[in-house]
Amino acid sequence: MGISAKDVEYLAHLARIQLSPEELQRFSGQLDEILAYVEKLKKAKTEGAPPTSHVLPLTNVFREDKLQPSLSNEAALANAPSREGPYFKVPQIIDPTS
Amino acid sequence: MEYRPVIGLEVHLQLKTASKIFCGCSTLFGASPNSQVCPVCLGLPGVLPVLNRQVFLYGVRVALGLQCKIQPTIVFHRKNYFYPDLPKGYQISQYDLPLGTGGHVVVPGTAAAPGTDFKVRIHRVHMEEDAGKLVHRPEEGYSLVDLNRAGVPLLEIVSEPDLESPEQAHEYLKTLKGILEYLEVSDCDMEKGSLRCDANISLSPASADRTAPPTGTKVEIKNLNSFKAVARSLAYEIKRQGRALDAGEKLMQETRLWDDVQGMTQGMRSKEFAHDYRYFPEPDLVPFAVPSEEIDRVGKGLPELPRQRAQRFVDQYKLPTADAVALTSSRSTADYYEACIRLLPKGKEASPCKAVANWLLGDLAREMNERNVDGIEGLKFPPGHLVELVDLIDSGKISGKMAKEVLTEALQSGQSPAAVVQAKGLSQVTDRESIRAAARKVLEEQPQAAADYKQGKGQSLMFLVGQLMRKTKGAANPGLAQEVLRELLENR
Ligand SMILES: [Zn+2]
Numbered sequence: 001m002g003i004s005a006k007d008v009e010y011l012a013h014l015a016r017i018q019l020s021p022e023e024l025q026r027f028s029g030q031l032d033e034i035l036a037y038v039e040k041l042k043k044a045k046t047e048g049a050p051p052t053s054h055v056l057p058l059t060n061v062f063r064e065d066k067l068q069p070s071l072s073n074e075a076a077l078a079n080a081p082s083r084e085g086p087y088f089k090v091p092q093i094i095d096p097t098s
Numbered sequence: 099m100e101y102r103p104v105i106g107l108e109v110h111l112q113l114k115t116a117s118k119i120f121c122g123c124s125t126l127f128g129a130s131p132n133s134q135v136c137p138v139c140l141g142l143p144g145v146l147p148v149l150n151r152q153v154f155l156y157g158v159r160v161a162l163g164l165q166c167k168i169q170p171t172i173v174f175h176r177k178n179y180f181y182p183d184l185p186k187g188y189q190i191s192q193y194d195l196p197l198g199t200g201g202h203v204v205v206p207g208t209a210a211a212p213g214t215d216f217k218v219r220i221h222r223v224h225m226e227e228d229a230g231k232l233v234h235r236p237e238e239g240y241s242l243v244d245l246n247r248a249g250v251p252l253l254e255i256v257s258e259p260d261l262e263s264p265e266q267a268h269e270y271l272k273t274l275k276g277i278l279e280y281l282e283v284s285d286c287d288m289e290k291g292s293l294r295c296d297a298n299i300s301l302s303p304a305s306a307d308r309t310a311p312p313t314g315t316k317v318e319i320k321n322l323n324s325f326k327a328v329a330r331s332l333a334y335e336i337k338r339q340g341r342a343l344d345a346g347e348k349l350m351q352e353t354r355l356w357d358d359v360q361g362m363t364q365g366m367r368s369k370e371f372a373h374d375y376r377y378f379p380e381p382d383l384v385p386f387a388v389p390s391e392e393i394d395r396v397g398k399g400l401p402e403l404p405r406q407r408a409q410r411f412v413d414q415y416k417l418p419t420a421d422a423v424a425l426t427s428s429r430s431t432a433d434y435y436e437a438c439i440r441l442l443p444k445g446k447e448a449s450p451c452k453a454v455a456n457w458l459l460g461d462l463a464r465e466m467n468e469r470n471v472d473g474i475e476g477l478k479f480p481p482g483h484l485v486e487l488v489d490l491i492d493s494g495k496i497s498g499k500m501a502k503e504v505l506t507e508a509l510q511s512g513q514s515p516a517a518v519v520q521a522k523g524l525s526q527v528t529d530r531e532s533i534r535a536a537a538r539k540v541l542e543e544q545p546q547a548a549a550d551y552k553q554g555k556g557q558s559l560m561f562l563v564g565q566l567m568r569k570t571k572g573a574a575n576p577g578l579a580q581e582v583l584r585e586l587l588e589n590r
Contacts, residue, residue, distance in 0.1 A: 014374055016180055053173045053195075053379035059387050065115050065152035068122025068136070076135045076245075086131040087233065087242035090182040 003031045099344060100304035103336050104312040105267050105297060106221075106259035107328070109274060110252050111284050112228065112292035113156045119227050119251035120147030120190065120383075127290055131244035139227075139249035141186030146382050149174075153225055153251040154197075154386070156283040158396045160253055161198025161223040163281045163403060164274075168198050168393050174225075174380040182243050183230040191254075193377040195385075196224035203257075204405060205273045206423045208265040213420065218270050219258035228252050253283075259298070259312060264329035264336070271295060271325045272427060276404045279429045287472075288324055295322050299332055301339045314339075315349040319363055321356045331356040331363055338363070407432055415439065415451040424459050430473040431458060437481035443489075453488045461505055479509055487515040499572050500524055524573075530582065533566070533574050537582050540565045551587050559583060 005024040008031065012019045019027065070076075073086050082089040118125055121138035137145045161168055175193035201220035207213045230245040255274070261267045275293065278286050285292045300314030317335060322328045335354070342349055354363040402410070404426045411422035411432075426432040438454045462477065462484070471477055487505060490496045496504060496519060507518045518524070540562055541548050547565075550558040559580065566579045 014178070014376065052385075054381065054384050056384060058384040061148060061384050062151035062154065063122070063148040065117050065150050066122060067117050067124055070123045070134050070136050071140075073130070073132050076132050076140060084242055086133070087244060088132070088182075090241050090243055092234070092236065092239045092241055093182055 003028045003035065007031075099340075101301040101336070101340050101343070102304045102306065102308075103262055103299055103332070104259045104302050104314060105261035105263075105299045105332060107257045107261070107267060107270065108296045108298070109255040109257075109271070110294040110296075111160070111255065111278060111286070113153055113251040113253060114284050114292075115150055115152045115156070115251055117150060118249035119150050119153050119225070120249055123246075123249065125250045127292075129246055131242075132246065134246040135248070139185070140245060147190065147380075149383060149386070150251065154388075155396060156251075156281075157197045157223065157225050157253055158388070158393060159281050159400065160255070160278065160283055161201065162393070162397050163277055163400055164198070164201040164203060164220045164223060164255065166198030166201030166220055166223055168388065169195055170387060171195055172197055172386040172388075174383045175377045176380050177226075177375040177377055179375055181229070182241060183232050183245075183248070185230070185245060185248060189227060189229065190380055190383070191226035192224035196222045197253075198223040203270065203273055203277065205266070205269050206405075206408075206427075208263075208269045210265055216260075216266065218260045221256045221258045223253060223255050226252050226254060259300075264332040267297065267332055268325050268329040271328060273404070275325075276427045276429070280401050280403050282401070295325075295328055296320050297322060297328055297332055299335050299339075301336065301343060315351050317349070317351070317363075318353045319356055320353055323358065327356055327358050330358075330361060334362055404429075404432075411435075415455075417452065417455055421452075421455045421459060425455060428473065430475060434458070434474045434481055438485050441482055441485040450485075450488050450492065453492070454484060457484055457488065457505075461502060465505075465509060477509060478512060479505075483508060483514050490515055490519060494575060495519065496524060497572065497576060530578065533570070533578055533582050534586070536569050536574065537562075537566055537579070537586055540569060540583075541586060548587060548590070552590065559587070562587075 005021075005028045008019065008024050008028045012024075077083050077086070077088065080088050112125075115125060117123060118139055121136050123134045123136050123139055126134065138147055158168055173192065173195040174190050176188040177191045177193075178188040180187055198220075199222045201223070203218045203220065205216050205218060207215060228247050228250040230243055230248040233242040233244065235241060257270070261270060275286050278284060278293070287293065297319045298316050299319065300312055300316045302312050302314050306313070317339070319331050319335065322331060334356075339349060350365070353366050355366060356363050404423075407426040408419070408422040411417050411426060412419055415422075417425070425435050435454065435458055438458075439451060442450050442454075458474075462474065462479070466474065466477060469477070487501055487508075490504070491498055491501050501515075504515050504518045504524065507513070507522065508515050511518070513521065544562060544565060547558040547561050551562070562583050563576065563580050566583060567574055567576065570579075
């Protein structure tokens with residue numbers, strides 16, 4: 001089937017996870033099996049069944065436009081690995097707007 | 099070779115709800131960093147987003163205002179990418195089941211081709227959450243993150259690639275902004291970022307079939323901070339792409355950033371922003387299917403939109419179409435105009451209606467421009483003042499020329515026009531005797547012109563009127579001045 005180690009490497013890059021060459025091999029095999037299963041599901045007769053995006057028989061769950069208390073700045077930053085004043089501090093990333 | 103630009107625009111509109119799209123944090127602009135955040139918008143584990151009903155209603159309002167169809171089933175998707183302004187590692191957005199599709203906007207022409215309406219189709223309108231804000235410290239090698247904006251509700255309005263020039267793109271944006279202002283769902287303030295725009299553009303051979311899908315390589319332009327920047331960046335891209343194609347180069351499908359200072363676009367290194375978002379349905383939000391009665395109710399509540407209002411202005415106030423379109427393109431100007439009309443004395447509105455329009459579109463528009471104020475409210479010249487000014491001219495108390503001075507003074511001092519006239523002792527001389535005295539002096543000083551008139555040179559009368567106006571420092575009533583001069587010349 002279709003999933004190569006190269007595909008897994010690309011997906012790993014998108015997900016920002018580092019995989020060893022052995023893992024790339026192992027996961028491409030596992031993903032293949034999952035896709036094969038999906039292929040099998042595709043054969044099920046689904047005429048007359050509308051596509052669904054959710055397993056709960058619920059629609060239109062709203063909240064009203066009301067303010068709720070936010071966290072204090074201290075609480076919001078409590079678990080931050082790094083901070084400066086009221087900000088989260090992160091390593092420099094390539095800025096798409098500069 | 100001749101090319102035809104194929105341009106589409108994506109507009110992001112921040113909705114003016116009190117709370118964020120999926121949590122109860124405030125959307126207020128300018129609060130101290132990370133003070134309007136909670137576990138939901140911080141993306142902490144175990145929380146559930148719940149859709150703000152007002153976001154949905156505003157969205158329906160915009161979609162209907164743009165003539166879109168509301169989709170029977172509306173689903174949110176996760177758009178996955180990594181960036182420090184996006185705490186969850188995905189943005190909750192919409193993918194294949196957006197709020198509205200298949201709308202259009204009718205744009206009333208461009209400056210180059212006024213009055214030639216063109217239609218821009220709206221591909222889709224969808225709801226999504228905004229990301230946070232980054233403050234970069236490039237020298238120190240780090241960035242600071244403020245997540246107050248994360249989760250603020252946005253509508254994305256995507257046009258079909260129906261635009262063919264920077265001017266059309268500019269006019270489309272102006273028209274769209276006008277409609278959005280009328281719908282009262284957003285500040286529409288580009289400076290505060292509540293209205294943002296990205297453009298995409300490709301070139302097709304001018305001879306290519308317009309109904310066929312465009313074949314050119316599409317370039318996306320970002321970092322556009324004003325309508326002017328949109329038009330300039332598109333003009334730049336049209337030149338750049340045309341030159342490249344003429345030289346036989348292959349264009350890259352890429353995102354380019356507009357540099358407003360240098361007046362050019364620059365390519366982003368494409369690998370840094372993979373356009374592979376792996377959309378999948380947001381499992382934390384249920385689908386939405388709104389009963390058609392509720393949609394009808396929103397539809398019935400839509401205000402009169404600019405195009406309808408312009409037509410009414412033509413019918414009701416007998417304005418030329420161009421004036422009506424210009425007055426109604428901004429809601430605040432149109433409201434101001436109608437506030438003036440309501441203040442006009444009953445039964446004699448016809449000529450003042452046009453005069454008020456002329457002042458609004460002429461001198462007041464220029465003053466707004468020069469003072470760089472956004473909207474007529476910024477001038478601090480209430481409708482009552484404009485009506486007073488028009489009335490001062492209409493009743494012959496001041497001349498049109500004096501009125502311009504009175505306006506300048508009134509804007510500067512905040513006084514009403516009548517008060518300015520009184521304070522400066524400006525008022526038109528309508529007393530026949532004093533004009534006659536000044537006219538006699540003019541005729542003495544200008545014997546040649548007087549003689550020319552006698553010999554049948556009619557235009558020397560206008561010269562003499564000019565001299566008379568000068569002598570009276572513009573205070574003479576011009577009609578009366580002409581009458582008196584002619585009388586004196588005829589009786590010589
Ligand atoms: Zn929140």
